[in-house]
Amino acid sequence: MAASLRSIVQASRSPFARAGIASARFSSTVPKQSTLKDRLAELIPAEIEHVKQIRAQHGKKSFGPVLVDQLYGHVSPSSRLSSMRGLPALIWDGSVLDAEEGIRFRGKSIPECQELLPKAPGGSEPLPEGLFWLLVTGEIPTQEQVTGLSRDWAARAAIPEFVEEILDRCPPTLHPMSQFSLAVTALNHDSAFAKAYQDGISKKDYWGPTFEDAMDLIAKLPNIAGRIYRNVFGDGKLPAIDLHKDYSHNLATLFGFGENEAFVELLRLYITIHSDHEGGNVSAHTGKLVGSALSDPFLAFGASLNGLAGPLHGLANQEVLVWLRKMQEKIGENASDVAVKEYVWSTLKGGQVVPGYGHAVLRKTDPRYVAQREFALKHLPHDPLFRLVGQVYNIVPNILLEAGKAKNPWPNVDAHSGVLLTHYGLTQMQFYTVLFGVSRAFGVAAQLIWDRALGAPLERPKSYSSAAIEKIFRDHE
Numbered sequence: 001m002a003a004s005l006r007s008i009v010q011a012s013r014s015p016f017a018r019a020g021i022a023s024a025r026f027s028s029t030v031p032k033q034s035t036l037k038d039r040l041a042e043l044i045p046a047e048i049e050h051v052k053q054i055r056a057q058h059g060k061k062s063f064g065p066v067l068v069d070q071l072y073g074h075v076s077p078s079s080r081l082s083s084m085r086g087l088p089a090l091i092w093d094g095s096v097l098d099a100e101e102g103i104r105f106r107g108k109s110i111p112e113c114q115e116l117l118p119k120a121p122g123g124s125e126p127l128p129e130g131l132f133w134l135l136v137t138g139e140i141p142t143q144e145q146v147t148g149l150s151r152d153w154a155a156r157a158a159i160p161e162f163v164e165e166i167l168d169r170c171p172p173t174l175h176p177m178s179q180f181s182l183a184v185t186a187l188n189h190d191s192a193f194a195k196a197y198q199d200g201i202s203k204k205d206y207w208g209p210t211f212e213d214a215m216d217l218i219a220k221l222p223n224i225a226g227r228i229y230r231n232v233f234g235d236g237k238l239p240a241i242d243l244h245k246d247y248s249h250n251l252a253t254l255f256g257f258g259e260n261e262a263f264v265e266l267l268r269l270y271i272t273i274h275s276d277h278e279g280g281n282v283s284a285h286t287g288k289l290v291g292s293a294l295s296d297p298f299l300a301f302g303a304s305l306n307g308l309a310g311p312l313h314g315l316a317n318q319e320v321l322v323w324l325r326k327m328q329e330k331i332g333e334n335a336s337d338v339a340v341k342e343y344v345w346s347t348l349k350g351g352q353v354v355p356g357y358g359h360a361v362l363r364k365t366d367p368r369y370v371a372q373r374e375f376a377l378k379h380l381p382h383d384p385l386f387r388l389v390g391q392v393y394n395i396v397p398n399i400l401l402e403a404g405k406a407k408n409p410w411p412n413v414d415a416h417s418g419v420l421l422t423h424y425g426l427t428q429m430q431f432y433t434v435l436f437g438v439s440r441a442f443g444v445a446a447q448l449i450w451d452r453a454l455g456a457p458l459e460r461p462k463s464y465s466s467a468a469i470e471k472i473f474r475d476h477e
């Protein structure tokens with residue numbers, strides 16, 4: 001089973017290539033003039049046919065057994081009940097996560113994306129605009145197409161006045177993620193999909209207004225995130241979006257860091273690597289699940305954000321910094337390895353997790369951690385907090401192995417992101433998950449567009465009672 005699943009993962013790396021559509025490995029093959037929506041309209045009929053072929057050929061084949069253990073999740077004495085662990089239950093071509101090598105976006109690893117996706121003039125990190133194009137189409141866009149997306153998003157960036165008022169009325173003590181989710185949910189007021197549905201749109205046309213909502217969603221997030229940041233942490237006045245700047249530059253400007261080119265580059269990398277992590281993680285899956293009820297992309301992504309706000313998921317990037325700062329308070333800066341080890345053990349003995357370590361799928365160091373470490377080595381090699389993150393990396397995996405519970409002792413994306421943001425002065429750790437949320441919109445939006453294009457049905461897994469499990473196997477034994 002494991003071997004066959006692995007081969008399926010390998011085979012799925014270039015879905016569009018299999019469908020007879022160029023996957024553009026080294027250069028853009030997209031017709032120069034086409035917009036993202038035009039290109040998508042060309043791709044959808046072929047992909048509908050492709051899915052039909054797969055289902056005709058394989059639709060009635062079993063995809064492997066489901067064990068009762070998988071329904072319950074953990075089976076240790078202190079077990080939490082966590083259903084659907086590892087169940088093959090979803091289709092999403094945008095990104096695939098391999099336990100050993102980490103994420104690939106439409107078949108491309110993070111280093112390949114860094115090499116192949118268009119950059120800003122003078123920059124060396126990929127523009128998230130290009131990553132979105134890649135997620136949606138499987139193709140590498142041209143520089144002009146990426147610039148077109150930057151312009152389109154900048155033109156759509158304004159948020160309704162009432163959403164600004166909602167944010168301005170939030171007490172600064174309300175967690176930024178709760179504010180973020182409130183504002184995104186409220187954007188559904190102007191949803192093109194919700195309106196089209198009320199007007200009786202045909203199923204086959206669902207993807208069009210979903211695409212418009214997805215574009216509006218991504219475009220409006222900087223103004224929401226910027227407003228939350230300024231309201232909670234400082235000056236409420238937001239600068240205007242610049243129609244001639246890229247998405248990350250505008251986002252950085254709204255936080256007050258637009259002049260710092262290294263920070264802007266960091267945001268480009270940050271959004272790219274946080275955008276998507278296949279379909280089953282809590283935020284991506286929540287968006288898909290809620291979207292399957294034909295809730296519009298704002299409602300669906302608002303729900304994603306609520307999942308991302310959990311400490312075992314996106315909030316871990318805040319928790320890592322909180323944990324590192326507490327460590328520094330307790331054992332001082334420049335602490336010895338022995339003192340760090342003791343601190344890690346005291347965390348575990350206190351019944352807490354070491355934030356930023358472990359993963360539900362990965363079994364190696366997360367390549368998103370590696371990409372951020374390489375950025376730090378290039379831009380901030382002597383930062384004391386970066387040195388501490390490196391020291392922790394040398395110590396924690398052995399301790400987690402010795403403790404013997406975590407299946408993956410290696411760091412994930414969240415172990416590194418906070419130290420980079422802190423270095424440039426974005427020190428408010430309660431805000432870090434909002435940045436993760438801005439990024440995750442790219443993956444969730446792409447997935448929602450394709451779910452509507454391919455007619456994904458209402459999600460409705462079957463739940464069983466424990467009594468039913470006992471009865472089924474009693475009757476069969």
Ligand SMILES: CC(C)(COP(=O)(O)OP(=O)(O)OC[C@H]1O[C@@H](n2cnc3c(N)ncnc32)[C@H](O)[C@@H]1OP(=O)(O)O)[C@@H](O)C(=O)NCCC(=O)NCCS
Pocket residue numbers: 074076078079080311312313314316348352353354355356357358359360361405406407408412413414
């Ligand atoms: C990510 C995470 C939620 C994955 O959970 P999971 O799939 O249930 O992980 P495992 O199957 O390896 O968990 C087995 C046990 O090891 C523990 N474990 C896993 N990672 C751990 C960590 N970093 N520190 C301490 N214990 C950990 C789990 O809590 C679980 O304990 P339990 O049996 O008492 O419930 C988990 O590794 C974790 O809590 N990490 C810290 C939070 C974090 O960084 N989240 C961001 C993920 S991108």
